[in-house]
Amino acid sequence: MNAYYLLAVAITAEVIATTSMKAVKGFSTPLPLALVIVGYAIAFWMLILVVRTIPVGITYAVWSGMGIVLVSVAAFFIYGQKLDLPAMLGLGLIVLGVVVIQMFSKTAGH
Template structure:
């Protein structure tokens, strides 16, 4: 179970780092820069711990898929970006794919 806890933290840090990139303003804003410079390496470090107990394909699918969805949701609230129906449908398929892997795949138990 610590693998999935680390994975959750890695996803949150990656989402914070990615969401902060737009606010960097050419590396002129220190807080967003700090969030990016700390968020990505720590996220990748945690992901490297996750793959010790969770199959790498499963871990990466969850990390990247949930990252896509959560960054898109964060952008709606932070930057007032709009998500149209195709974007929402596509992200729903990503979430559905991760759910199918978790619920039905024998790979996740490896």
């Protein structure tokens, strides 16, 4: 399977897990807790598979960068957390950095 599909699964699982953390209130909320545990387990499992093909630095840059942006988007829709202009500009720069890596880096394992 293409490593970038596995990376997309890892990013999705991490976003679900991280976004669910806010809803965890000890053991009284088992569904969010399960989403955190299972989400991170899937994310790291997929990352282990991805780094067999894509260099670890590139994998981590894409995974963490897109995770930051997507968690911010999810928090906006789920929790109503708003971002100010500097935060949105910073997130835009993160996306731009991932795009530059994907389009121009020979290290990205294309």
